[in-house]
Structures are given as structure tokens and as C-alpha cells.
Amino acid sequence: MEKYLRTYFNKFSLSIMFSIVIFFVALTVSTIIQTIKYQQAKEVLENNLKQQATSVLNFADVLLTTRNEKFFSGESPEIPQVIQNEVFDKFTKVSKGKVFFKEASLHPMDPKNLAEDFEKETIEYFIKHPEEKVVEKTVKKKDKEFFMMAKPILSEARCRKCHPQWTKEGEIIAIEDVLINLDDYKEALKKNLTTTVILWFVNITILLIIIYFLFKKLIADRIQKILEIIFRVEKGKFLIDDLLKGENTEHGSSKNEIDRIIRHLKSMVDTLKPVIESVIAKSKDTATDSIYAYIKTEDNLSLVAKQQESVNSSNQKIHMMLNINRELESSLDALVDKLQKASVRIKEGEKAVDENINSSHKASDSMNKTIETIKELKTFSDEISTTIEKITEIADETNLIALNAAIEAARAGVHGRGFAVVAEKIRELAEISLENASNITSLVKKIHKHVDEVTLNASETKEIINIVDQNSITIKQDFSRIDESIKETNETLFSFKENFLKEKRALEEVVKYLSEIAENSNFLMSNSNVTKNAIKEITIQSSELKNLADGFEVFQNKRKAKRFVIAPPVKGKLFTSEGDTLETYIFDKSATGLSIVCHTDKKSVSKNQRAEVVFEREIDGLKRFRIEIVYCYTKPKTDLTFCGAKIIR
Structure with a gap:
């Protein structure tokens, strides 16, 4: 698991990685908190339903008890269930069909009180579980969901006056139940859920943005700067002053670990610079000497x-x-x-x-x-x-x-x-x-x-x-x-x-x-x-060394042109505008120029001189180039002149 996580997080930058970690932590914590809040809100709504149902049942009990007393005392001839039905029909109308009360019986006097299937199941449940006093459940009626709260009704001796079949006193003969439409409950629950999700998302977003920008500014950007310094050094580019602007590079100026890393990187670069400069100079000398040796060996x-x-x-x-x-x-x-x-x-x-x-x-x-x-x-x-x-x-x-x-x-x-x-x-x-x-x-x-x-x-x-x-x-x-x-x-x-x-x-x-x-x-x-092959190999290796050395950037490259060394050098002829013909070799080329060495025995080349050079094989798809000499250097005690020339288009 640890290996998998490390492999996965290694795909991202540090700021993104920590943002992901913090995101998941915040997501988890916020989700737990919002879930608890949602559950609490849900419980409140459910308690409201229960309280509402309890209130209706309590009211029904009071109403039924009062009407029973009047009915059985002879004070009122009206059957209590009929009055109760009329009262709760009005109550249902007032609630716009969202609250229903019913005294459900298997053998009612009034057909309105006939128990429906879910009520029959509840009656049977109470019969089987006489210790239960209240049943709460969700039921479907006419494609709508309702919260139902039901209580059992026990037979009394006086009930036989109207229901002679109820012979046993204390027997469960019916239930009184309240049905509350769950549309409002669901709507309230949905709004609560929407509010919870929005708050959850806003909280996480604000938290992530704050953490991301703080982490990016204080840590990730500076680590990225350190990485850029390291990348430059890896590529041989030791010019890092532009990256050190605004950094504390004075020794002991800060105890911050990132500042200390930057100071040590600068110290390392400053230490390596003179060494690399020496390597570049020596590699150029070696490449020049190997080219000279190759040409002389070829002459011999x-x-x-x-x-x-x-x-x-x-x-x-x-x-x-x-x-x-x-x-x-x-x-x-x-x-x-x-x-x-x-x-x-x-x-x-x-x-x-x-x-x-x-x-x-x-x-x-x-x-x-x-x-x-x-x-x-x-x-x-x-x-x-x-x-x-x-x-x-x-x-x-x-x-x-x-x-x-x-x-x-x-x-x-x-x-x-x-x-x-x-x-x-x-x-x-x-x-x-x-x-x-x-x-x-x-x-x-x-x-x-x-x-x-x-x-x-x-x-x-x-x-x-x-x-x-x-x-x-x-x-x-x-x-x-x-x-x-x-x-x-x-x-x-x-x-x-x-x-x-x-x-x-x-x-x-x-x-x-x-x-x-x-x-x-x-x-x-x-x-x-054998000597030629050995010097050829030395030339190739010295050219590779020069390419590596040229890859080190310890001073500003004014030409900013990508060059490549040609090893071994390719032979050719240089035709000057004065009519002279010189044997020449090309050993370096860029998109805009050539580096060549010429045999100048009793002849010469000079700066700003224009010429045409033709090589024995193609260089970048061409054999013939028109050039202008921009610098010349004659190796002491030799007839070889090293020249740099720009290509004339």
C-alpha cells in the first residue's frame, strides 16, 4: 500500500501532492462533520414527524375518551367513531391532505374505519406483540409515502354494547393510526442535504485555496526554484543569478531549511564554476590539438x-x-x-x-x-x-x-x-x-x-x-x-x-x-x-568531451546557437574571393555558422573575407556553403589557421 501511494504521489508536484493529501483529509473531515449535521437535521425532522403524529394521536385519544364518556353515559347519542371521523376529516382538509387519522378495525361499524392492508398487518403485529405500545413505519398509499404512527385499542366491557363479538376484555380489537405525508419531510431533507453539500463544498474549496496558495508561495514555489537550479546544474548551466533574486544568500541570515538549501546550492555552483571553466578551456584545447593531429596524420x-x-x-x-x-x-x-x-x-x-x-x-x-x-x-x-x-x-x-x-x-x-x-x-x-x-x-x-x-x-x-x-x-x-x-x-x-x-x-x-x-x-x-584511427577515436572522444563541455554554461552564450562537433573533420576546399584555393576541414557547425581549419601555406585568410567552401561529403544535406570569416587564429609554428565563419544565405 505504501509503495503504491508513493508511486501514485510521485506523479505530482509537491504543492499538488500536498493539496491532494489535504483535500482528502479535509474532504474526509468535512464529510464526517456534514454527515453528522445532516443526520442531526434528519433526526430533528423525524422527531418533528413523531411529535406531530403523537400530538394527533393524543388529541384523538382525548377526543375519543370524551365522546365515549358522553356516549356511554347517555349524554350524547352520537357514536364516538363517527364524530371522530368527522373531526379528523376536517383536520385533513386543514392540513391540505397531508395528515390523516383513522381508527382502523377489522370489523368496524362504519365502513370508513375498515382497516387497509398495512393497517391489518399492524393489528396482527400488535396481537403478536402485545407488549408493543407504538409502531412507527413508512407506508405507501396511492403512490405516496406516509409516515405512520399507530397505537393499539383494547376492548372494554362496555364495548360489547356496540360490538357484541368483542367478548374478551383487554383484547386488541383495533388500532388508531396517523398518516403524515412525507413530501414536506423529503423536501426539507433535500434542502438540508443541498445546503449541507454546498457548505461542504464551499468550506473545502476555501480551505484548499488558502492552503494551496500559502503552501505554493511559501514552500512549493521555492522548492520549484530549487529544482530549477538543480535542473540547470544537471544540464551544465551554472548561471543561476536570475533565480536567486530576492533570496537570503548571506551565510547565517536565515535558519529556514529552504534558505539554507539555496545558500548551499549557490556555494556549490560558485565552487564548480572555475573547475568547469577550466574543463571547457582544456576540452577546447584538446579538441583543437586532436583536430590538428588528425589533419597532420592525414597529411602524413x-x-x-x-x-x-x-x-x-x-x-x-x-x-x-x-x-x-x-x-x-x-x-x-x-x-x-x-x-x-x-x-x-x-x-x-x-x-x-x-x-x-x-x-x-x-x-x-x-x-x-x-x-x-x-x-x-x-x-x-x-x-x-x-x-x-x-x-x-x-x-x-x-x-x-x-x-x-x-x-x-x-x-x-x-x-x-x-x-x-x-x-x-x-x-x-x-x-x-x-x-x-x-x-x-x-x-x-x-x-x-x-x-x-x-x-x-x-x-x-x-x-x-x-x-x-x-x-x-x-x-x-x-x-x-x-x-x-x-x-x-x-x-x-x-x-x-x-x-x-x-x-x-x-x-x-x-x-x-x-x-x-x-x-x-x-x-x-x-x-x-593505426595512428589515424587512434587519433580519429581521440578526435571523436575529444569532440564528445567538447560537446559535454559546451553543455556547461558558466558564462552568457552570446550566440545562443546550438552547435554540434563534426568528428572526424570533413575535408574540403575553400575558394577565396581573391582567387586562392585552400585545403580546409570542418569540425563544428551551427544553424548560422561553421568552424573550419585551413592549410595556409604561403596563402592566408583574414577576418571579414568572403569565400565559398565545398566539402567532400554533405553536411546537413549540403556540400557547398557561402561564408564570411568572422575570426581567425593561426596555431603557432604550424601552417594551420582556425576560422569561425557565418553562413551567407
Whole structure:
């Protein structure tokens, strides 16, 4: 239960919590008091009802006793119940139907006195409980509620005069009851309840308002002020002078516990302020140094990477040179081998040229002989032509003679017929001779023509053989010069190969040293990466420390801008309005400004200078910013300048 109450009340402020407690206490007390008052008022009303009913019953008893005495004494002939009914009917009219009296009986003389159900129950109750003298209860009649007070009526000896059935004296024979309408009672009770509730509510409200405002002013507001001081200190805000206005902060000026708490809080804040200021200063220095170390490490890593790239490139090129040298060495060996083979072939060529020269001499001699033979053949063909011409002449003469013989034979007639046959044969032979002579002449002409052509070709061939002979001599001379050149080239190649092998050995030494440099570069690169990661972690932690330190407010923040540290710094380029380009890093940003560090080697940035900066990755969704430098600080003995800049929209 206690845990539940504590959990429940912890949801509220102290003033509300105490107000709730006081409210429930006041509610309980006031409710009890008002309930008692209500019950007392209710009892008064009920007593009034009872007194009213008792008065009516007493009056009825007096009236009935008086009328009975007159009736039984013979003074009046009127039946007492009838007179009683008439009197109380008027009484009911006077009460506007709110009060009824009745003498109820199970066997009445007057039907008006006949007992109703609730009256019959009351009669039976009195019969069963003869010791009871009065019955009080609430009854319903015609949808209305009534307060009923009833008394029993006992039979007397004289009652048998009118009621002969009442034989037993002292027997309960009827009741007299009063019915009082409860509407007035209920209305009065309702008004009393309404008044009680209103008074209860007003009392509680006034009490709560007074207690709430007193408690709030004297305790809750001051506790709230203490909480605000504590909240500020929790958030690193040590500027609390505005909350201490009007407070007693002098030592011993008050014994009030809240005043003492406020004084001790102020003392604690005053003690922590210089410590926090020192932490802020040191955190900024640490963040600046870590950023400087990160940038320098990245520069070193870039240099090592370039060195490693250069070494790898040199190594690659030297390996290419070695491969080329191996190919060149192989080519040199092949060239020397080819030169040696060429020298052998040149000697073979010289020998072949010598043989060619000898052959050309022989061919020239043969060609001279051939030309002489052809000349003789031409002379012979000329002689044949002369002979054929003579044969042709003879054949023409023979043909003419045969023609004349044929003519003469024709003249001789029969005697000349045999001679004519001979003459014809002779003519045929003459024609054949002419034809053969003509053919031979044609052949001789062709032979003569071919002989002329052969003679011409032989002359040309002789000239060609002479040219070939001269060329062979020239070729032999060229072969001699080539052989000398090959010998000189061979000697040069042997000398070049020796120098080449020396260069190859030197390159192999360089490759060995470059491999060692590459290993050292890789080791240095690995160490640089480890160092970079370590410094990156230090930068992140120092940035977090700076963020924590920036969260402490020990002096008024004039910029009032929420800033966040960018760790590790993001690299970029700064383009000044003067046309300079500087390598830069961003390490801090707010909604209105940037904090950057620039490499200012042989270049500079200055206050009020405008520039544009472009980063390698997005910062708050942007890579490019237009800025105006508002302050600059160059770290001693470095080429780094720390700048603060506002963003130009």
C-alpha cells in the first residue's frame, strides 16, 4: 500500500501532492462533520414527524375518551367513531391532505374505519406483540409515502354494547393510526442535504485555496526554484543569478531549511564554476590539438600513400625495364646469332658471286660463239635463198617448156598424145617444184627472221651478262663491306651486352632496395592507419568531451546557437574571393555558422573575407556553403589557421 501511494504521489508536484493529501483529509473531515449535521437535521425532522403524529394521536385519544364518556353515559347519542371521523376529516382538509387519522378495525361499524392492508398487518403485529405500545413505519398509499404512527385499542366491557363479538376484555380489537405525508419531510431533507453539500463544498474549496496558495508561495514555489537550479546544474548551466533574486544568500541570515538549501546550492555552483571553466578551456584545447593531429596524420598518410604509389610505380616500371632488358638480351643473343649466320651466308654469297662471275665469263664466251654460229647460219640461209631462187627460175622455165610441149603435142594429134602426157607430168612437177621452192623460201625467210631475232637477243644477252658480271663484281665488293660491318657490329654488340648486363645487375639491386622501401612504406602505411584511427577515436572522444563541455554554461552564450562537433573533420576546399584555393576541414557547425581549419601555406585568410567552401561529403544535406570569416587564429609554428565563419544565405 505504501509503495503504491508513493508511486501514485510521485506523479505530482509537491504543492499538488500536498493539496491532494489535504483535500482528502479535509474532504474526509468535512464529510464526517456534514454527515453528522445532516443526520442531526434528519433526526430533528423525524422527531418533528413523531411529535406531530403523537400530538394527533393524543388529541384523538382525548377526543375519543370524551365522546365515549358522553356516549356511554347517555349524554350524547352520537357514536364516538363517527364524530371522530368527522373531526379528523376536517383536520385533513386543514392540513391540505397531508395528515390523516383513522381508527382502523377489522370489523368496524362504519365502513370508513375498515382497516387497509398495512393497517391489518399492524393489528396482527400488535396481537403478536402485545407488549408493543407504538409502531412507527413508512407506508405507501396511492403512490405516496406516509409516515405512520399507530397505537393499539383494547376492548372494554362496555364495548360489547356496540360490538357484541368483542367478548374478551383487554383484547386488541383495533388500532388508531396517523398518516403524515412525507413530501414536506423529503423536501426539507433535500434542502438540508443541498445546503449541507454546498457548505461542504464551499468550506473545502476555501480551505484548499488558502492552503494551496500559502503552501505554493511559501514552500512549493521555492522548492520549484530549487529544482530549477538543480535542473540547470544537471544540464551544465551554472548561471543561476536570475533565480536567486530576492533570496537570503548571506551565510547565517536565515535558519529556514529552504534558505539554507539555496545558500548551499549557490556555494556549490560558485565552487564548480572555475573547475568547469577550466574543463571547457582544456576540452577546447584538446579538441583543437586532436583536430590538428588528425589533419597532420592525414597529411602524413597522404604523403606515405604518394610515396608508396611512387615506389610501386617505380618498381613496376623497373620490372617492365627488366622484362624489356630480358627481351632485349634475348634479342641481342638472337641478333648476334643472326649476324654470325649472316657472316657465314655472306661468305657463301661471296663464293656464289665468284662462281657467278666465272659462269658469266663462260656464258659471255659461249654467247660470243653462239653469235658467230648464228652469223654462219644466216650466211647459210642466204645461200639457201639463192639456190631456191635458181630452182624457181628453173621450174618456171620447165613449166613454160611443158606448156610448149603440150601445145606441140596437140598439134601432132594422135601421134603427139604420149608426148602430151609427159609434158603434163613435167608441168605438174614444175608446179610442185615452184610450190616447194615457195615454201622453202618462206621457211628461209622465217629462219632468217628468227636468226636476226636470235642475233639481237644474243647481243642483248651478252650485254646483260656483261652487266651481271659487273653487278656481281659490285655485289662481291658490297659483301666484303657488309662482312666488315657485321664484324664491327658484332664487336659493338658484345660491348653493349657487357654494359647491358651491368645495368641489369644495377636494376636488380634497385628492385631489391625498392622492395625494402615498399615493405617499409607498407609498414609505415599500416602504422599511419593505426595512428589515424587512434587519433580519429581521440578526435571523436575529444569532440564528445567538447560537446559535454559546451553543455556547461558558466558564462552568457552570446550566440545562443546550438552547435554540434563534426568528428572526424570533413575535408574540403575553400575558394577565396581573391582567387586562392585552400585545403580546409570542418569540425563544428551551427544553424548560422561553421568552424573550419585551413592549410595556409604561403596563402592566408583574414577576418571579414568572403569565400565559398565545398566539402567532400554533405553536411546537413549540403556540400557547398557561402561564408564570411568572422575570426581567425593561426596555431603557432604550424601552417594551420582556425576560422569561425557565418553562413551567407
